[in-house]
Amino acid sequence: MRSFVSQKVAAIPPSGIRKFFDLVAQSRGIISLGVGEPDFVTPWHIRESAIYSLERGRTTYTSNWGLLELRQAVSHHLAAWQGLSYDPEFEVLITVGVAEGIDLAMRAVLEPGDEVLVVEPCFVSYAPCAALAGGTVVPVETRLEDEFKLTPEILKRKITPRSKVLMMGFPSNPTGAVMTEQELAAIAEIAIEHDLLVVTDEIYGDLTYEGTHRSIGTLPGMRERTILLNGFSKAYAMTGWRIGYACGPADILAAMMKIHQFAIMCPPITGQYAALEALQRGATERDKMVAAYDQRRRLMVEGFRQIGLPCFEPKGAFYIFPSIAPTGMTEEEFAYGLLEEEKVAVVPGSAFGASGKGHIRCAYAASTEKLTEALRRIGAFTERHAQQTPNETEIAMRR
Amino acid sequence: MDAQKKVEILRLLEQDGRLSPAQIAPMVGETADAVAAAIRDLQDQRILMQYTALVDWDRLLDDRVSAVIDVKITPQRDTGFDRLAERIARFPEVRSCYLMSGTYDLSVEVQGASLKEISRFVSDKLSAMDGVYSTTTHFVMKRYKHDGVAFGDGDADERLAVTP
Numbered sequence A: 001m002r003s004f005v006s007q008k009v010a011a012i013p014p015s016g017i018r019k020f021f022d023l024v025a026q027s028r029g030i031i032s033l034g035v036g037e038p039d040f041v042t043p044w045h046i047r048e049s050a051i052y053s054l055e056r057g058r059t060t061y062t063s064n065w066g067l068l069e070l071r072q073a074v075s076h077h078l079a080a081w082q083g084l085s086y087d088p089e090f091e092v093l094i095t096v097g098v099a100e101g102i103d104l105a106m107r108a109v110l111e112p113g114d115e116v117l118v119v120e121p122c123f124v125s126y127a128p129c130a131a132l133a134g135g136t137v138v139p140v141e142t143r144l145e146d147e148f149k150l151t152p153e154i155l156k157r158k159i160t161p162r163s164k165v166l167m168m169g170f171p172s173n174p175t176g177a178v179m180t181e182q183e184l185a186a187i188a189e190i191a192i193e194h195d196l197l198v199v200t201d202e203i204y205g206d207l208t209y210e211g212t213h214r215s216i217g218t219l220p221g222m223r224e225r226t227i228l229l230n231g232f233s234k235a236y237a238m239t240g241w242r243i244g245y246a247c248g249p250a251d252i253l254a255a256m257m258k259i260h261q262f263a264i265m266c267p268p269i270t271g272q273y274a275a276l277e278a279l280q281r282g283a284t285e286r287d288k289m290v291a292a293y294d295q296r297r298r299l300m301v302e303g304f305r306q307i308g309l310p311c312f313e314p315k316g317a318f319y320i321f322p323s324i325a326p327t328g329m330t331e332e333e334f335a336y337g338l339l340e341e342e343k344v345a346v347v348p349g350s351a352f353g354a355s356g357k358g359h360i361r362c363a364y365a366a367s368t369e370k371l372t373e374a375l376r377r378i379g380a381f382t383e384r385h386a387q388q389t390p391n392e393t394e395i396a397m398r399r
Numbered sequence B: 001m002d003a004q005k006k007v008e009i010l011r012l013l014e015q016d017g018r019l020s021p022a023q024i025a026p027m028v029g030e031t032a033d034a035v036a037a038a039i040r041d042l043q044d045q046r047i048l049m050q051y052t053a054l055v056d057w058d059r060l061l062d063d064r065v066s067a068v069i070d071v072k073i074t075p076q077r078d079t080g081f082d083r084l085a086e087r088i089a090r091f092p093e094v095r096s097c098y099l100m101s102g103t104y105d106l107s108v109e110v111q112g113a114s115l116k117e118i119s120r121f122v123s124d125k126l127s128a129m130d131g132v133y134s135t136t137t138h139f140v141m142k143r144y145k146h147d148g149v150a151f152g153d154g155d156a157d158e159r160l161a162v163t164p
Helices: A014-027 A044-055 A068-082 A097-109 A126-132 A150-156 A181-193 A250-261 A271-282 A283-307 A331-342 A368-385 A391-399 B003-014 B021-028 B032-044 B084-090 B115-126
Strands: A092-095 A117-121 A134-143 A162-170 A197-201 A225-230 A244-249 A362-363 B065-073 B094-099 B106-112 B132-139
Touching: A014 A126, A014 A331, A044 A097, A044 A271, A068 A092, A068 A271, A068 B084, A092 A097, A092 A250, A097 A126, A097 A225, A097 A244, A097 A250, A097 A391, A117 A126, A117 B132, A126 A162, A126 A362, A126 B065, A126 B094, A134 A150, A134 A181, A134 B115, A150 A244, A150 B003, A181 A197, A181 A331, A244 A250, A271 A283, A283 A362, A283 B021, A331 A362, A362 B021, B065 B084, B084 B094
Parallel strands: A117 A134, A117 A162, A162 A197, A197 A225
Antiparallel strands: A092 A244, A225 A244, B065 B106, B065 B132, B094 B106
């Protein structure tokens, strides 16, 4: 029998995280810093509101665009938070998480061979979605010495006449990097000069710890060339509800909506009502969670500083991305060794793109008790595997 | 240290009284010495009053009982409700004592070894005090939540161990 699987799909490598997940799933009694989602459950008022929507019998399809009330709330939220104005009727689409938004955006705009500049290290979906939509992925590597920010120099080197889309996510999963308004302005200038569409994943936008998040879409000349993706998973601890949204110019949104209406119809209505409650009354609980992440973030920065693994201070999301260079190990050796010897799970940085090599991603969405213990174990592991300096080696040899 | 930082320290200790100054320090962005000094200061001012454990005694099949008593009292000249409230609060059986708005004056929570012991406290001590003119005793049947913590097994972490 011939193989029925399309070559395009067969050519996509499976998620690097998957392999590691299978290994972790077999281990018992581990502390996992590998979880890319909040350790909080969805605040009770949101859950209660979803239950109420079920009691009221709200179990139907919604508009393909999503509940109008929710789109209006999203539009108000973005106006108040970012000063961005999107028409709730034709410029806001409710999606199944940001993940669907990425897929829709790529499929709506790419022609075969169009180049997608993917800022790495990044969330695992960007490159595969671009490739499946027929695009050619051009990785744009960010570096520790730039605090994993996208710099104009690095971006310019990757631009060709075929460049069409710049796909990026700040605050960043896995690095925790954020971009300031000035830094974004330099990127916006290049996007305008080279006529690029920017697809920006801002799912961690509420989780910033010094200064508030700025969307690149707010910069002059950018709204018409920006697709803004966001959702409820991280800020409101709603990962399992799968509700996100896409905002952008009406013509592109109409194209995205065309794919969405045939492939998805609409996200589950219960989740949409929960999301509406989150936007209307979720700020207090959200801010409490953000304050807790901030305390843990500082605990982690201090912890890794003491362990001696170099990392910059992440200013957003809930990840820290230390370099494991002092151990002389690869990120995979480190992650597998740490799991086996100390029962702590971290994710090898290379799961998020080649530029994540030599790093590990540690999520601090866990209790301070667990984080403190995990840091102790990482410290013990690092000390045990620290490369001996030549001097020490000499002394050891003489003995 | 600014007042905001002190509030942050208090919030952390309110959640987990076992946190050491060294553990708190990085979380609030201060040195361990500064945190220790602030804690001493807060203790001296009796803002930080005690470090206690929250125990679910029901799990030990402990048969102690609690009751909440609505108490009506006559306010006294000069001292109002305070003097009598403080006298009531001094009894070791009394776990908490609040002045309330509404149809009664004091809400008094008492704990005892048995229903009889609490009944005796109410009839012999509380009702017999000058100025107390009515009591209504409600026995606690089951505790679901106390000081912001829900009793029971708690929610397990149901997240997958590694996710993107």
